[in-house]
Amino acid sequence: MLYGYGGSILRVDVGAKSYKIEPLDPGMAQEYIGGRGFIAKILYDELAAGIDPLGPKNKLVVSTGPLAGNLAPAGGKTHFGALSPATGGYGDSNMGGIFAAEMKYAGYDAIILEGAASEPCYIYIEDSKVEVRDAGKYWGKGAIDAEKMLKDDLGEEFQIAVIGPAGENLVKFACISHDFGRQAGRTGLGAVMGSKKVKAIAVKGTQGIKMADPDAALAKGKALYQACFAKPFIKEWEDYGTAGVTTWANEIGAFPTRNFLTSQYEGYQKLSGKDMRERMVITDKACFGCPSPCGKYSRAVGQGYDVYVEGPEYETTAMVGGGCVLPSLEDIGYANYVLDNLGLDTISGGVVIGWALECFEKGIITKDQAGRELQFGDVWSVAYLAEKIAAREGIGDILAEGVKAAAERLGQGSDYFAIHVKGLEWSGYDSRNAPANMLAYMTCDIGAHHSRAWAITHDLAVGPEIIEGKAKRVVELQHIRPMFDMIGTCRLQWVELGIELDAYSDLFKAITGMDYSLDDLLKRSERVWNLTRAVWIKHVPGFGRAFDYPPPRMAQDPVASGPNQGKFLSREALEQLLDEYYQVRGWDRNGIPTEAKLKELGLDNVAKELGLALAEKDPA
Amino acid sequence: MEVTIKAAGVLLNYMPGKQGSLALRLEKPMAVKDIVQQKLGLNPAVVVAVIVNGQRQEKDYIPKDGEELFLIPPVSGG
Numbered sequence: 001m002l003y004g005y006g007g008s009i010l011r012v013d014v015g016a017k018s019y020k021i022e023p024l025d026p027g028m029a030q031e032y033i034g035g036r037g038f039i040a041k042i043l044y045d046e047l048a049a050g051i052d053p054l055g056p057k058n059k060l061v062v063s064t065g066p067l068a069g070n071l072a073p074a075g076g077k078t079h080f081g082a083l084s085p086a087t088g089g090y091g092d093s094n095m096g097g098i099f100a101a102e103m104k105y106a107g108y109d110a111i112i113l114e115g116a117a118s119e120p121c122y123i124y125i126e127d128s129k130v131e132v133r134d135a136g137k138y139w140g141k142g143a144i145d146a147e148k149m150l151k152d153d154l155g156e157e158f159q160i161a162v163i164g165p166a167g168e169n170l171v172k173f174a175c176i177s178h179d180f181g182r183q184a185g186r187t188g189l190g191a192v193m194g195s196k197k198v199k200a201i202a203v204k205g206t207q208g209i210k211m212a213d214p215d216a217a218l219a220k221g222k223a224l225y226q227a228c229f230a231k232p233f234i235k236e237w238e239d240y241g242t243a244g245v246t247t248w249a250n251e252i253g254a255f256p257t258r259n260f261l262t263s264q265y266e267g268y269q270k271l272s273g274k275d276m277r278e279r280m281v282i283t284d285k286a287c288f289g290c291p292s293p294c295g296k297y298s299r300a301v302g303q304g305y306d307v308y309v310e311g312p313e314y315e316t317t318a319m320v321g322g323g324c325v326l327p328s329l330e331d332i333g334y335a336n337y338v339l340d341n342l343g344l345d346t347i348s349g350g351v352v353i354g355w356a357l358e359c360f361e362k363g364i365i366t367k368d369q370a371g372r373e374l375q376f377g378d379v380w381s382v383a384y385l386a387e388k389i390a391a392r393e394g395i396g397d398i399l400a401e402g403v404k405a406a407a408e409r410l411g412q413g414s415d416y417f418a419i420h421v422k423g424l425e426w427s428g429y430d431s432r433n434a435p436a437n438m439l440a441y442m443t444c445d446i447g448a449h450h451s452r453a454w455a456i457t458h459d460l461a462v463g464p465e466i467i468e469g470k471a472k473r474v475v476e477l478q479h480i481r482p483m484f485d486m487i488g489t490c491r492l493q494w495v496e497l498g499i500e501l502d503a504y505s506d507l508f509k510a511i512t513g514m515d516y517s518l519d520d521l522l523k524r525s526e527r528v529w530n531l532t533r534a535v536w537i538k539h540v541p542g543f544g545r546a547f548d549y550p551p552p553r554m555a556q557d558p559v560a561s562g563p564n565q566g567k568f569l570s571r572e573a574l575e576q577l578l579d580e581y582y583q584v585r586g587w588d589r590n591g592i593p594t595e596a597k598l599k600e601l602g603l604d605n606v607a608k609e610l611g612l613a614l615a616e617k618d619p620a
Numbered sequence: 621m622e623v624t625i626k627a628a629g630v631l632l633n634y635m636p637g638k639q640g641s642l643a644l645r646l647e648k649p650m651a652v653k654d655i656v657q658q659k660l661g662l663n664p665a666v667v668v669a670v671i672v673n674g675q676r677q678e679k680d681y682i683p684k685d686g687e688e689l690f691l692i693p694p695v696s697g698g
Contacts, residue, residue: 232690461634498628
């Protein structure tokens with residue numbers, strides 16, 4: 001008997017309009033835990049090399065972990081994964097909200113969408129009742145608008161994951177949205193959903209979840225909640241959410257500004273979390289079971305707009321605000337709303353639009369091509385480009401491919417300032433004076449993303465000039481943070497409030513009955529990290545070290561102004577970081593996991609398959 | 621004078637001896653940023669602000685004798 005889990009996997013063939021409910025394999029639960037662990041396992045096992053990420057053979061996996069929907073604080077994380085249309089490699093992204101708990105209550109630890117429909121549809125799930133329904137009336141609607149329509153039609157108790165027009169039109173940084181402002185934003189998974197013609201997944205569950213030791217789970221869960229409430233800085237976190245870091249990121253020179261030309265926004269004080277709280281926030285908004293709500297529901301009012309939006313989060317403030325140099329929090333809030341409703345990831349969207357604005361300044365994109373004048377600091381330029389991208393109209397069709405592909409298409413040196421790793425646009429921390437954080441971006445298993453190993457405080461504490469030893473900390477973080485993505489809870493109670501990691505393994509034990517220590521869980525996290533690397537190797541020809549470098553501006557341009565003016569990491573430093581990282585990981589100098597490492601992690605089949613695949617690619 | 625420094629979360633890794641609570645004797649009143657730098661040996665940039673008596677204070681706050689200072693770590697979400 002599996003405790004803590006929904007117990008089943010729902011597999012839907014959207015083209016055939018058929019489905020199967022499979023029992024969750026206890027071995028998979030024990031070895032991969034859940035969430036991104038399940039996603040990595042399913043994608044590695046089930047996707048053939050050479051498939052098109054936007055073709056019917058790709059699979060969209062929705063998964064959560066055993067602590068979600070249970071008595072764990074903030075057990076509300078839903079993970080989505082597929083072969084990424086943005087990068088061609090492993091892709092996953094997660095969101096908060098209520099969807100994870102609801103799918104568990106319907107009995108599912110994972111939902112796998114296969115095939116592709118010929119007409120727009122949505123997946124209706126009410127416990128074991130599953131239907132592929134017509135979505136003609138929702139197709140073409142904004143993500144926020146369509147979620148409202150579905151709630152009105154199905155009932156408030158249904159939880160909805162939905163795409164906007166960007167996903168329908170296969171924009172490679174389209175997101176999946178939920179709860180009117182939560183997004184699985186990264187790696188273009190909205191486009192995978194759109195390629196299957198699936199507008200939404202609607203789920204309602206009425207079942208319970210059996211726990212191994214309910215009394216212990218209640219006691220430990222309650223103690224964790226009380227520990228969160230007792231933290232003196234919980235108020236700071238609740239007041240400002242992630243926007244609380246904007247001022248700090250500017251003070252230390254890490255705030256991406258003007259398409260990463262510099263790392264401090266002139267006049268950044270007016271973008272502070274305090275200002276946002278005082279001027280825009282209407283109420284706090286929490287995910288399922290969260291003791292420390294960081295979501296901020298705001299009203300943005302400016303000349304020509306008046307909208308309600310969840311946010312802006314720090315990342316949106318950085319990438320849409322700083323990256324495009326928008327002059328006010330209100331403008332950022334409006335742009336946030338536009339991108340959210342179109343179903344565009346605000347991180348990638350901000351980078352792509354910032355890059356396009358610089359291209360316009362440099363004459364690489366002309367007024368004729370753009371269809372109008374464009375400029376940094378102009379919210380209407382941002383909104384205009386977002387709409388063109390989502391509709392794939394004019395210049396938007398090129399930009400919809402993501403910054404790497406768009407730069408390859410437009411040429412004229414524009415790849416120099418196209419900021420991405422592996423094809424995924426860089427998120428909100430300039431790392432030219434932060435080697436550990438730079439390495440975290442270089443080696444993140446989905447591309448340039450911060451959440452797998454946010455190491456910038458380590459750089460500040462240990463010293464930004466130090467290179468040696470940074471890889472060890474990055475690897476530790478790459479196991480700790482993704483562990484949360486396996487158990488199904490938010491990590492913020494650990495990293496922001498200071499809840500001890502051991503508390504999570506204790507609660508895991510009480511809920512699942514699996515007698516795993518923290519180290520046991522982290523070892524599984526390491527296994528998943530190696531498996532996601534294997535997905536890259538399997539699907540991307542020639543994958544290896546060459547894919548782990550930052551783009552030219554981030555690698556060799558000195559920061560233009562601010563506290564890190566003139567700083568950048570030398571080529572030697574980048575090489576040393578990678579050498580040490582591969583060594584700590586037990587990978588070879590090309591960044592390929594060694595057979596010994598894979599076997600140590602119980603990935604014998606992967607060792608064998610990768611060995612064969614690499615031998616085929618390089619017979620010598 | 622004496623103040624107590626408390627830290628949690630990401631900052632705990634960098635506190636002397638990874639201690640969550642440290643009592644410090646100060647010869648003279650000092651700003652929080654100077655205490656962090658001179659007494660804890662930490663870059664003040666790793667601290668966003670402090671909580672004193674339930675109130676947020678900036679890093680240039682000068683604590684009084686006997687006060688407890690909770691260091692606020694930078695947030696990392698988004």
